[in-house]
Amino acid sequence: xxVRIGANVVTYWANxxxxxxxxxxxxxxxxxxxxxxxxFESCTGLTxxxxxxxxxxxxxxxxxxxxxxxxxxxxxxxxxxxxxDTFGSINLAGSSVSGKVLEVxxxxxxxxxxxxxxxxxxxxxxxxxxxxxxxxxxxxxxNSGNVGTDVRVLGSSLDISAIDTLLLEYTSGGSTVIRRLxxxxxxxxxxxxEGTNTITVVFSGxxxxxxxxxxxxxxxxxxxxxxxxxxxxVGNNSxxxxxxxxxxxxxxxxxxxxxxxxxxxxxxxxxxxxxxTTIGSDCFYNNQSLTTITIPASVxxxxxxxxxxxxNLTEIVVIAxxxxxxxxxxxxxxxxxTTLVQFPGxxxxxxxxxxxxxxxxxxxxRRCFAGNTKIKIVDLSSSLITNVADYVFNNCSALTTVVFRxxxxxxxxxxxxxxxxxxxxxxxxxxxxxxxxxxxKCxxxxxxTIPATxxxxxxxxxxxxxxxxxxxxxxxxCTTGVSGSTSSLTGAPxxxxxxxxxxxxxxxxxxxAGICYLQNNTSLRIKMPSSAQSVGQFAFYGYTRGFExxxxxxxxxxxxxxxxxxxxxxxxxxxxxVDLPSTLVNVGTxxxxxxSGVTTMxxxxxxxxxxxxxxxxxxxxxxxxFNKVTPPxxxxxxxxxxxxxxxxxxxxxxxxxxxxxxxxxxYASIIQAIQSI
Numbered sequence: 001x002x003v004r005i006g007a008n009v010v011t012y013w014a015n016x017x018x019x020x021x022x023x024x025x026x027x028x029x030x031x032x033x034x035x036x037x038x039x040f041e042s043c044t045g046l047t048x049x050x051x052x053x054x055x056x057x058x059x060x061x062x063x064x065x066x067x068x069x070x071x072x073x074x075x076x077x078x079x080x081x082x083x084x085d086t087f088g089s090i091n092l093a094g095s096s097v098s099g100k101v102l103e104v105x106x107x108x109x110x111x112x113x114x115x116x117x118x119x120x121x122x123x124x125x126x127x128x129x130x131x132x133x134x135x136x137x138x139x140x141x142x143n144s145g146n147v148g149t150d151v152r153v154l155g156s157s158l159d160i161s162a163i164d165t166l167l168l169e170y171t172s173g174g175s176t177v178i179r180r181l182x183x184x185x186x187x188x189x190x191x192x193x194e195g196t197n198t199i200t201v202v203f204s205g206x207x208x209x210x211x212x213x214x215x216x217x218x219x220x221x222x223x224x225x226x227x228x229x230x231x232x233x234v235g236n237n238s239x240x241x242x243x244x245x246x247x248x249x250x251x252x253x254x255x256x257x258x259x260x261x262x263x264x265x266x267x268x269x270x271x272x273x274x275x276x277t278t279i280g281s282d283c284f285y286n287n288q289s290l291t292t293i294t295i296p297a298s299v300x301x302x303x304x305x306x307x308x309x310x311x312n313l314t315e316i317v318v319i320a321x322x323x324x325x326x327x328x329x330x331x332x333x334x335x336x337x338t339t340l341v342q343f344p345g346x347x348x349x350x351x352x353x354x355x356x357x358x359x360x361x362x363x364x365x366r367r368c369f370a371g372n373t374k375i376k377i378v379d380l381s382s383s384l385i386t387n388v389a390d391y392v393f394n395n396c397s398a399l400t401t402v403v404f405r406x407x408x409x410x411x412x413x414x415x416x417x418x419x420x421x422x423x424x425x426x427x428x429x430x431x432x433x434x435x436x437x438x439x440x441k442c443x444x445x446x447x448x449t450i451p452a453t454x455x456x457x458x459x460x461x462x463x464x465x466x467x468x469x470x471x472x473x474x475x476x477x478c479t480t481g482v483s484g485s486t487s488s489l490t491g492a493p494x495x496x497x498x499x500x501x502x503x504x505x506x507x508x509x510x511x512x513a514g515i516c517y518l519q520n521n522t523s524l525r526i527k528m529p530s531s532a533q534s535v536g537q538f539a540f541y542g543y544t545r546g547f548e549x550x551x552x553x554x555x556x557x558x559x560x561x562x563x564x565x566x567x568x569x570x571x572x573x574x575x576x577x578v579d580l581p582s583t584l585v586n587v588g589t590x591x592x593x594x595x596s597g598v599t600t601m602x603x604x605x606x607x608x609x610x611x612x613x614x615x616x617x618x619x620x621x622x623x624x625x626f627n628k629v630t631p632p633x634x635x636x637x638x639x640x641x642x643x644x645x646x647x648x649x650x651x652x653x654x655x656x657x658x659x660x661x662x663x664x665x666x667y668a669s670i671i672q673a674i675q676s677i
Contacts, residue, residue, distance in 0.1 A: 001023050002024060003026050007029050007031060009029040009032060010031050010033050011034045011036070012028070012039045013036050013039070014037045014059065015039065016039050017039055017043060018038050018039070018042055019041070020040075021043060021044045021045045022045055023043050023045055024048075025048045026050070027050045028049075028052050030052050031052075032051075033054055033055065033056055034056065034057045035057070035062050037060040037062065038059070038062065040062055040063055041061050041064040041066075045068060046066050047068050047071065048069070048070065048073070049072055051074045051075060051076065052075055053075040053076045053077070056081060057080060058086045059083060059086065062087070063087050064088030064089065069090055071102075072103070073104075074111070078109055079104075079110030082115035082116060087115055210232045210233070211234070212234045212235055212238045214237055215236075215237050216238050217238055217239050218238070219242060220243070220244070221243040222244045223245050223246065224245065224246040224247075225242070225248070226247075226249075228250055229252045231252060232252060233253065233255040234255065234260045235257045236260065236280065237257070237258070238257060238260050240260070240261075241262075242267075243264070243265065243266055244267055245268055245269065246270075247261060247264075247271070248270075248273075249272050249276060252275060253276055255277065256276065256279050256283050257280045259280070260283050261284050261287065262282050262285040262286055262287070263285065267284075267287045268290060268291065270284070270290065272293075272294065272296050274298050275296070275298055276299055277299060277300050277301065279299060281303030281304045281306060282305045282306060283302075283306040283307075284306055285306065285308055286309035287313075288310065288312055289312065290313050291314055292313070292314065292315040292317065293317070295316065295318045295322065297318075297319040297320065299324070299325060300324045301324075302325065302341060304366045307334070307342045307344075308366075308371060309371050310344070310345045310346070312346040314344050314348075315347070316334040317332065324337075325341070328358060332344055338360055338361055338362040339362070339363040340361050342368050343368050343369045345370075347372065348374040349374070349377070352376070352377065353374060354376060354377035355378055355379070356378075356379040357383040357385065359382045359383060359384070360383075362383070362384040363387070363389070364387075364388060364389050365389065366389050366390055366392070367390075367394060368389075369392055370394040370395060370396070371394070371395050371396070373397050375398060376399060376400050376421075377401045377403070379403040380402065380403060380405045380408070381403045381404065381405050385407075386408055387408065388412055388415050389412045390413045390435070391412070391417070392412065393419055394414050394415070394417045394418065395417060395418045395419070397419070397420050398421055400424055400444075401425075402416075402422070402424075404431075405428065408430060408431060409430055410434075410435070411431070411434045413435040414437045415435070416438060416439045417438070417441060418440065419439075420441070420443050420444060421444050425439075425445060426449070427448070427449065427454075429452070430451075431453055432453055432455050433454070433457075434454065434456070436458030437458070438458065438462075440462070440463055440464055440465075441465065442462075442468075443464075443465060443466045443467055444467055445467060449472040450473045450474055451474055452474040453475075454475040455478055455479070456481070457481065458481050458491075458493075459481050459482060459490065459493070460491055463497070464495070464497070465494075465496070465497050466498065468494070468497040469499055469500045469521075471494065471499060471502045474508070475512075476510070478510065480492075480513050480514055482513045482514035484514075484567060489517050489537075492515075498521055499519050499521055499524055500521045500523040504527065505529060506531055507529070507531055509532060510533065511529070511534065511536055512536050513565060516539060516540050517538050517540075517541050517542065518542045519540075519543055520542065520543060522545065524543075524545050526540070526545075526548065527548035527549070527556075528547065528556065531560065532558040533560050533561060534561065534562060535564045535565055535569075536565045536568065537566045538567045538568065539565065541572075542570065543573075555578075555579055556574070556578075559581050560581065560583050562584065562586070563586045564586065564587050565591070566589040567588070567589070568591050569591060570594055573597055574592075574595050575597075576597060576598060577598075577601075578598050578600070578602070580602060580603055580604055584603070585608045586607075587607070588611045589612040589635060590612070590616070591611065591615075592614060592615050593617050594616075594617045598620060599621060599622055600622070600623045600624075601615070601623070601625070602625045603626045603627065605628045607632045609632055610632060610633070610634045611635045614634070614638050615638055615639055616638065616640040617641040618641075619641065621642060622643055622645045624646065624649065625648075626648065627674075629651050629653070629654050629657075630654070630657065631664055633662075634664065647670055648670055648671045648672070649673065649674045652673035655672070
C-alpha cells in the first residue's frame, strides 16, 4: 500500500504507524516538521519514503526494524536533526543491500555527518546519491513578462506515472524554499508567490525509465529548461512548440529525439553537454530565435532536417575532437565526411552573398540550404555532387543564381521550390531527372532550356513560375508524370506559366504528356518537332493559338507520328484541312474532341484504333476519309456531336465491312465510298 498524508499534518506522533507492515511507500505532507520516536518502527513492508523539505527533527528509532526500506529521499537542503538511533539497524550502504540509496537534492548539506552518515550511509561508498537524481527543471521568470503567473508545467500528453516527485523551488526572505506539489489538473498551475521573481519546478522520478516522454512538455511556457543528470534521453517532440528561451543538458543525456525542440519560437540559447550522441530528425527545426549552436564532440548522429528552417542561425560550431562532424576552417557550416549537412539558415556566405561548395563534397544533405534568406549565389561547379537532393534550396528567397556542375544527373523534389528571386539557371547537359515541384513558384525565372539528356520530369516541375515565358525543349524522350481524368489534368509541368515561346528541338522523338496544357498566351505559336513519333496525353489540350508548319510542308503534324495520346489536341484550333500522318497507328480518347474548326480530315491506312470520342464534337467536320480497307477499332461515341452534313468516306470495297463493324453500325447511314478524282 502506498500512503500519502494530508497536506496540513505538521507532527507525526510517536508510534503513529508502528507495526503497519502493509505500507510499502510513504509521502508525507509538505507541512511536516517533526517525526517523533518510533513513528514508523517495524513497518516491515516499507520500501521507500519521501521526507518533505520542512522536516527538521527525526526522533529515536523512527525507522527501527524497517527491514525492506531501500530508498529514502530527503527534499530538505539542510539535513534534519537526528538521534543516534533514528535509523535503527538499517544501513543503506551495507554490502548485502546492493542498490539501497539515500537521495538528496543538489546542493544539500549536513548529510555527511551524524546519524545520516554514521548509522545510515557510509559516504565513502557509492550508495549516497547527491547529484544524480534524474530530473527536468523548468525555470519561470514570472514577473519578466515572458511567462505570467499561470504556468503550464505539464504537457497534455505527459504520463505522470513516470514521475514520483514534483517540486516547487523559489526564494523567499533570502532563503531557498522547496516544497512538493500535487499533480495539477490539466497541467496548469496558478502561482502567487510573494517576493520572488523566479520559480523553478523540478520533475524527478525517472529512475526506472530515465527518458523524458514524447510530447511531455510540448507547448509549455518557461524561461529555462534544464535536463538533469540521470536523464539519458529526451523523447520525440518532448518540447515541441515550447515557449522557452534557454535549453540546457547535463552529462548523461545521450539522445535528443525527433522534433524534441522544434518550432520553439523564443529559443535563443542551447547548451548541449558532452555525452550526447544522437540528435534526432527535425530536433531544432524551425527555431527562428536561434542564432548559434554548438555540437559536442560526442555527437555521432544528426538526423535529417535537425537544424533546418532556423532562418536566423548564422553559425554551427563543432567541438574539436568530433570524429563524425566538422567545420571547414571555422566557417560555421556543418559537414560530415563528404556531405554538406547544413548551411546555416541565416548565413550570408562571402561579401557578395555567394558560397562555393567545397571541392571534396559529394552530397548535399536534405534541406541543407532550405529557408536561407540571405544567400544569393551558390556555386556547385567545383564540387563532386551528382544529385541535388529533395528540398535542398527550398524557399531560399534571396537566391538568384545556381551554378551547376556538369555531371549532375538529378534534381530532387521541391529542390528550388519558392526560390522567388531565382532568375539565372542553366541546367547541366548531364541532367536526366527533374523531380516534382523542383522549381515550383520560382516567380523571377523568365526562361529555361531543357537538356537533351532529360528522361523524366516530375509533376508541376516548373508550375506557377509566373514570369517564365520562354522554354527551349531539347529532351529527346521524356516522361512528365502527369495524371489525367475526364477533361482535366494534374501535374502539368508548366501549369500557370505565361509562355510566349515554346520551342521543340527537331531531334525530339516524344512530345511529353501535358507539356503545353492550357497554354494560351496570345503571342504563343508552337511548331511540333519534325522527328516526333508520339504526342503524349493532354500535350496541347486547350491550345487555341494555332500550330506552325514545317518549311515546305502543308501539314502541322510531323510525318513520323505513330501515337497520339488521349486529349492531346482536345479543343485545339487546327487548320480547316487536316491530313493525319501516314504512320499514325493509334488515336487516344478525346484526342481531337472539340476541334471545331476542322472541315476535312484524312485518316491513313496505318490506323489501328481510335479511342472513345476520338473525333467527337468536331462541329464543322463534313468530310472524314478512311483509307484503310479493314475498319479500325473505335470507341463509343467516336463521332458523337458531329455535323449533320458529315460524310465518312471509306474504300469502295469496304463499305459493308465498315457499316457492320462494332460501333461503326451507329454511323452506317453516313458511310460512303471514297470519291474518285
